[in-house]
Amino acid sequence: MYSRQSGRALFPFIITLLVIFSVYLYLPASQGEQADFSQMATQVSAHTVTSQENAVMIEAIGSARANQAVYITSAQSDYVTNIFFEDGDLVSKGQKLVQLQSQQEQIAVKELNINLREEKRQLDRLTELSRSQSTAKSLLEEQLSRVDATQAQLESAKTKLAEMTITAPFSGMLGKREISIGAYVNNSSIITTLDDISIIKVDFKVPEKYLAQLATGMKVLTQNDAYPDQTFIGKVTHISSRIDSVTRSVEVTASFANNSGLLRPGMLLKTALELSSNQALMVPEKAIIPLQDKHYVFQILDGVANRVEVHIAGRNNGWVAVDEGLTDGEQIITEGLIKIRSGSKVSVKG
Structure with missing residues (x-):
């Protein structure tokens, strides 16, 4: 009958057999078939150093x-009679956008034009009289003042009439139309944006x-x-x-x-x-190996990696500008750095 003591005695023996069997499986069949790992090339990724623009940003x-940006409003208060634009239109400077009701302003300009012509006619008559009658000189000066006043009133009326037509102050793109025909607007009403x-x-x-x-x-x-x-x-x-x-x-x-x-x-x-x-030699930042206060890269020459000290002139968005240690056209290792050391054989992927 199998005893627990005999089982314990066989346990170390079984472990020893397993270890021997494992070593047998992993050992090469003969000395001639033994792999020379020291001669195997490590696969790496590389970058060819080129001179590029190095911009400090x-x-x-x-x-x-x-x-330029403005809210289009009206300088005068009145009802809208016509709209000459649509949402988002591109307009030129001076282009007509909105017309306000302007009959009264037109009548005022017409009336003042008539008054001005009459005042000027009176001025011409007094000018002729002043040449022969000294008493007409004072009347001439009064009439001259009337002409100037009427002229100023006419200019003011013309300005008000012009303001009844709303135009684009500069070229640009209009925004959303905020009014409709028949709406009453004043200087606080936003018509649109420009x-x-x-x-x-x-x-x-x-x-x-x-x-x-x-x-x-x-x-x-x-x-x-x-x-x-x-x-x-x-x-x-x-x-x-x-x-x-x-x-x-x-x-x-x-x-x-x-x-x-x-x-x-x-x-x-x-x-x-x-x-x-x-212009500078630009290399990927991941190729740089910092060591104390110095920086190195692995240069590939005839399939062999050689560690080379470089001087960094600047960094920009994952790239490093190198001004010492490398020349244009050389290959440096960017991936697989932890697997190699100086003198290691390497092969570049792709």
Whole structure:
């Protein structure tokens, strides 16, 4: 009968057999078939170093605004008799938008024109009399004043008549029409909006430490989520004369030509101000190996990885500008760095 003691005695023996069997499975069949792992090439990903433009950028967020923007209102109070635009129309400067009831103003201008002609006729008669009668000179001066007063009244009436026709103060895009024919409007009634979107401006903040480097005309790039694959190029058109004492930043205004009409006032724009630009050897940041206060890359030469010290001149959006240690056209390792060391054989994927 099998006893518990005999089972315990066999347990170490069974474990020993299993270990021997496992070693037998993993050992090569013969010495000639033994793999030389030291000669195997490690697969890595590589990048060819090229000279590219290295731009130092300051990124910020700003809101777009139109070059010019107004609410269209009426200077006079009266009823609307005609409307000459639709929602969203593109209009030119001086284009007629709304006509107000203007019969009284037309009559006033006509009456004053008649009065002015009569006053001028009286002036001409007194001018002739003043040449022969000295007493007519005082009457001549009074009549001259009447002519000037009537002339001023006529100009005022013409201005009021002109204001009964509402026109576009500049070229641009109209907003939604807020009135209808027959509506009574005054100087507080909003008729519509008008935006000049031929140029879009954006205001953003720049830290004050960059103030000495700022100048009008600097290149500015901007993007909006509505057009993720499109970059709009503009320039700095204004630098504020004051520093914000709370944020310690200066407000900068950039202008973008908007010939396509894609940019609209109120858009949230991601901007990048280009402080400087130069040609440099650009490598992916992931290829850089920091070690204490130095930086290295693995250079590939004849299928062998060699660690090379490099000097970093700047960083920008995942790329590093290198000004010492590399030359144009060399290959460096970007992926697989933890598997290799200087002198390791490597093969580039793809």
